[in-house]
Amino acid sequence: MFMEYDPAIYSRILTGLTLGFHILFATVGVGIPIMIALAEWMGLRKNDEHYRLLARRWARGFVVTVAVGVVTGTSIGLQLSLLWPNFMQLAGQTISLPLFMETFAFFFEAIFLGIYLYTWDRFKNKALHFIILIPVVIGASFSAFFITTVNSFMNAPQGFEITNGVLTNIDPLAAMFNPATPTKTAHVIVTCYLTSAFVLGMIAAYKLLKGNNHVYHKKALHMTMTSAFIFSIATVLIGDLSGKYLAEYQPEKLAAAEWHFETETEAPLIVGGVLDDDNNVSYALEIPYALSVLAHGDPGSEVIGLEEFPERDTPPLFVHYLFDGMVAIGMYLFAISGLYVAFSWWKKSWLSNKWLLRGIFIGGPLSFLAIEFGWVFAEIGRQPWILYGIMRTPEGATTADHVDSMLYLFIGLYALLGISCSLVLRRMYKHNPVEHELEQRGIESRGDRE
Template sequence: MFEYDPVLYSRILTTLTLAFHVIFATLGVGIPLMIAIAEWMGIKRNDPHYTLMARRWARGFIVTVAVGVVTGTAIVLQLSLLWPNFMRAAGHTIGLPMFMETFAFFFEAIFLGIYLYTWDRFKSKMKHFLLVIPIVIGATASAFFITTVNSFMNAPQGFEIVDGVLTNVSPLAAMFNPATPTKISHVIITCYLTAAFILGAIAALNILKGKNHVYHKKALHLTMVTGAIFAIGTAVIGDLSGKYLHEYQPEKLAAAEWHFETESEAPLILGGILTEDNEVRFALEIPYALSILAGGSTDTVVTGLNDFPADELPPLWIHYMFDLMVFIGMYLALVSMIFVFFNWKKNWNAFSRPLLWAVFAGGPLSMLAIQSGWFFAEVGRQPWILNGIMTVSEAATTSQHVDIMLLVFIILYTVLGITCVVVLRRMFKNNSVEHELEERGIVHHSKQEAN
């Protein structure tokens, strides 16, 4: 007979909500920057193609913002309903960044409305461009503040514990904890990277369908150049994140790499299968790489899983989440840099079908990397909801109706997801690039190359 477990259902529902929300949150942070870059390019080069990119991307962005608001509200609701003990203990500690995240969103939303309404209403295009800057700032600030909450959960500080309650709270000390620099940097730049590849995948797909208008080629060139820059930045921050884990969450790093024995000159384990005897088979080992990742030297001693209490270890399948995130990051960097190089070499075809398919694949893969990264970040902290202080089971509700909530939210997210896809498809299918360009009197040059 199946035994009802409110903790399990709470975890499933929270996972479902976060996994669905992170799609729209990622686009919500990254796309405003891409809009700003496109509009700036249109002004700088006096090129209506880039200006049209900004217009079209902004229209699609509105739809994702609407869905993101609903899912974001659901997260706040579920924090109180599913994790009441956590909110009771730490709610006033994380209250400031959560309030600031809401303020940042309203700041962004206000300027987004003004930005959309004022297209073609200024004689100076630069004045309209200035309106997108607060949108970028608001979107990025929103990610900044909400990520400090997650950073606090990984490296809690800035309080005292009295009778199980966090008191004498210093909100700024709680927000700016050791996890904050790498966590925030990684989240923000991967949002930029993912947005670039999602938009690049759309452009690549249009070209693959035979739409060879220079607009699509310029869109692809813009997204891949920015994608290459963000991919390099992601790799640098990923290295710093490994060093943070080594110092503050060594058990998470050890679990990610299936590293059992404490030693220096530790190898990096990629892929493989873990046996019941904790032997790693069929894996690719990179000698000394884990020690270098952890401390920048082959002599760095990396603590193994055997040195931690068994009941405080995260599930070891997070190794695959870590590998997936890293592999996809390397793939995105390689594809974007190949495209940029081919486009720079005028005699090389950057728009060949194999490379276009590789770019297109990068779109969904980039979102998969975001999802695997969050799974690694959250599951890698288990069994703690507040690292070293409160476990997930201690924080969860004891309600007997979480399973009903789960069913309701599954239906809600299904409806939202289908509606979002249908609206976006109709929005752009019924108003093609070629049609808009013709309406605005922009000449079609199908053989012109993107600059």
């Protein structure tokens, strides 16, 4: 039975579906270039063709995901105007600068990506080919930066005055570099790097679990897991700063995420649990003082509770599970990559341990799940506002008919894109296995030689 037609609800569902699908491709679109660059740089530094082949094969798959990302990214741009016309009418001039800069950054990336792919083996000096890749990495990361500043603005709007319901005296730079920008953009970019490292590491771990002990896969696993460990440390540090941002600028979002109902000092952190109708928490793990530390860096500091805010201005309490899931997966990725790095220094024989390889393999889909948890938490945790403190979400939505029909059409489109992308990638690598390419290029193919 279909729900009663409400254009605002259907607009939220369709936008959420588009963002949820696009974020998978946007994540690898930002993170894979830096992994390709690391692989090619290692190949140059060590004069090792295994690493250069890693870069070459990863780049092929990357192009396919970029193509899908372009389609879904375009959908988001169209949906902003079609589904959220009142929001765009109010804030469109303010966010136009980062939207334009994001497009420019993508064009910059795409142009050099095409040159990079075309010029393999065309330079006597291989370093020139690596240099062409640098603008791709910069363009991908800056594309993420600019588009994330739009979301930052929605969480911490500034750089304008409101006169009779209209934004005036607009300062696009002040709007773009708002208080949410440093932590939000840093968190988005570094988690893209972390997720991409784990996705590529997952592939190497899968090959090793299947008994393919070729040195190519071992080098891929070592490079991706070492990178992932560094990125996971950065993720933990930026996550801590993000908690402090929420405590200062969006305390109701932090309180909802932690089921913190009463303002108090020495506030504990609630992990897991079940909430009843009277806001009593059962079956949860309480970590003493941890919420005060997360919010203000001081175990004795005061943390504002939900009691301080009208219920109509607070986000739904299920965001607690999204927050917990995101943090739990982040800690898992930190632990499993740290374990790999420790074994690589201490006891190399343990690197082929099947449980370790299985843990790394599981980290691939978990890292994507953490991205989804984090993005949904960011959006739902801002509710009921589309523009925090200024415009509520239903006020920004279209009142047009047939948004439900658009939703069903886009579900079909995304299903087609997802299946097509998976089939293309699978056939691309299945019909050109790495062993065949190693043999073609005359690269050492025995699995027992480093």
